[in-house]
């Protein structure tokens with residue numbers, strides 16, 4: 038019975054359009070909601086220092102430490118709120134919290150360089 | 153239990169994009185616990201920070217089926233779900249296995265939901281109840297609960313000339329659950345994720361009701377920096393404010409025993425939290441802190457004795 | 463079909479047993495206790511496949527029913543009075559989650575002072591909680607309504623919980639004749655249960671009961687809920703007709719007696735309808751042009767049909783078994799009066815509140831009410847609208 042929701046449409050939905058009982062007929066739809074904008078600091082992981090111990094993975098409140106095949110691949114900046122827990126718990130000081138605005142500007146520069 | 157690395161490879165069961173505060177302890181606990189749930193689950197959540205922030209319509213952070221109905225009845229609600237499962241399984245309408253888990257805050261568990269929890273575990277439903285204890289009604293803006301520690305400021309145990317904050321000690325909830333003689337009771341902390349996940353896995357696989365009380369630091373209500381959540385949970389354990397233990401079929405086991413010289417003064421832990429700041433400034437503060445330390449030490453000794461005798 | 467002698471509670475327990483839901487959660491309270499007990503015995507005897515949850519409170523009874531229904535099981539409970547009041551919070555939630563739970567309510571006065579006998583202050587107090595409400599006059603109607611409730615609640619256009627009332631003690635405890643269907647007839651009538659978005663469907667995990675506040679869709683969801691209530695109106699009728707084909711006892715929203723040419727109409731709900739009917743017949747024999755209406759569906763309230771049926775009446779006397787403090791009259795009165803407001807010839811309406819806490823109502827009381835209505839019908843100006851029947855030191859003409 039599950040159907041894929043188009044979130045841009047739901048905003049306009051009047052009575053009778055929603056599922057009975059206001060049930061959300063899909064799971065994990067929050068993935069489509071960005072909380073990255075809450076961040077004032079951004080975690081930057083140093084691949085060299087990291088030994089994939091997973092301590093930061095289990096300590097992240099926002100499921101934002103991405104792991105594949107037992108390795109920490111990257112940080113999900115769409116959802117990471119920049120709490121800094123990962124940096125705080127890392128036993129190897131492999132994560133640094135950087136000012137978000139500066140991080141964005143640097144990112145912008147890199148994009149420019151690419152172009 | 154599988155190795156943490158293997159567990160980390162499993163699909164996430166609580167997605168990002170929920171609206172809990174940055175650095176909140178609740179989703180850390182949920183992620184660790186759900187990551188060892190051995191199969192598909194139905195989760196029932198009591199009204200509170202976790203529920204309102206993880207299911208803001210039409211967004212849900214839950215990958216398993218989730219139900220919220222009200223504040224004080226999460227255990228009663230899951231009783232119905234679990235019974236429906238047994239009924240339909242008996243009739244052959246369902247063939248798969250499923251797990252049933254409830255998350256309630258300390259308000260929804262120690263206070264208003266205690267009756268429903270007591271009833272559900274007494275009836276013996278096969279489910280795990282997790283209390284994420286952040287020591288106050290955070291969702292409504294930091295009011296005291298019976299889990300709020302003595303000396304803490306909350307908006308209903310305010311600090312004033314006649315009051316140093318909450319005057320009572322915490323209700324010992326885990327012991328209340330032990331008194332129900334259920335198969336599995338434990339306390340845990342997210343800083344020791346191996347211990348917590350080990351306990352959660354035991355709780356999921358033990359037939360009958362199981363209960364875990366997890367400490368869940370709340371940066372907003374504790375008045376602490378968001379990055380200190382795990383560190384504060386760890387120090388709560390090291391100071392024996394939050395002992396780690398489990399009671400399997402009535403048998404106590406204390407999972408972490410700091411050597412006397414490593415057991416930290418509880419005041420060190422309290423000093424890091426704005427909710428206790430007044431205690432370090434007012435004249436009666438020292439006396440209150442001494443009493444709190446005395447209480448923690450007494451409870452710790454009692455626990456060690458229980459481990460010896462039971 | 464067979465004939466039995468049974469108490470109202472026995473009749474309802476039997477109906478539930480024959481429908482054989484998947485889950486029942488229940489908590490004892492006089493006068494409902496017999497249903498909780500009888501059903502527990504059916505389970506103990508292996509007479510039903512139902513799983514029974516002997517909860518620790520009515521709040522948990524309704525909460526567990528919500529969990530079970532959301533999980534995907536056909537679910538029932540039953541209650542009275544304080545139990546109903548304790549469920550209050552969850553009644554709204556069951557309805558807003560659109561869970562087709564059914565619940566017999568054995569009506570009883572609400573505390574305080576504590577009183578275990580019949581009136582409608584429990585169920586009438588819950589009239590705005592979003593449940594379909596059907597009232598029965600006797601054990602037979604209690605039995606019939608309990609069976610039809612499943613079909614109404616589970617109808618895909620409705621998907622709302624349904625409560626069916628019988629009067630505590632007067633009906634629940636009195637033995638009366640009962641026409642009983644065979645088990646397989648009931649099962650066939652009720653049909654298989656089709657859950658919507660069940661929690662137990664592991665291929666389609668869902669979230670039930672999400673937070674939906676400012677900026678969200680709360681209002682749209684509430685309007686949707688009331689649209690389902692509107693649709694229940696015709697579903698109640700079609701299920702009642704189908705039940706009539708099976709049993710010979712057809713049901714609709716209300717029943718009338720002698721109203722075609724009546725100047726005066728008494729409207730009643732619940733067991734008192736029997737006494738009223740007897741009195742109507744007696745007064746008719748004496749030449750009074752009086753008739754009556756017995757209301758079955760209170761939610762959704764069939765206001766259009768009621769207005770149509772009562773269009774010829776000059777004076778209407780509404781009998782309420784519960785009061786509404788500070789309102790113009792009891793709940794039934796305010797509904798009827800409101801329904802008649804736009805009638806081409808607006809009748810005068812009077813309210814007679816009776817029977818609180820199980821107080822008897824005697825033929826004289828009803829006759830007295832009709833005599834008062836006669837005066838109004840004859841053109842006498844009567845400004846007082848609300849009267850209490852059979853209250854010490856209070857008489858019909860001297861009421862303040």
Ligand SMILES: Cc1ncc(C[n+]2csc(CCOP(=O)(O)OP(=O)(O)O)c2C)c(N)n1
Nearest residue numbers: 199200201223257258259260288289290291
């Ligand atoms: C019956 C009822 N009373 C009060 C409330 C208001 N309320 C909602 S959440 C809450 C506090 C929750 O505290 P807790 O269970 O500790 O969870 P937290 O928000 O701290 O995570 C309160 C008082 C309610 N929703 N329902």
Ligand code: SF4
Nearest residue numbers: 097117118120121123
């Ligand atoms: S900063 Fe916080 S939210 Fe972001 S990845 Fe680190 S722990 Fe997760």
Ligand code: SF4
Nearest residue numbers: 087088090091093127
């Ligand atoms: S805690 Fe540090 S070392 Fe361990 S996985 Fe995370 S970043 Fe790498």
Ligand code: SF4
Nearest residue numbers: 173176201370371372
């Ligand atoms: S107030 Fe506290 S418990 Fe609530 S979301 Fe924020 S940090 Fe978490």
Ligand SMILES: [Mg+2]
Nearest residue numbers: 257258288290
């Ligand atoms: Mg709390």
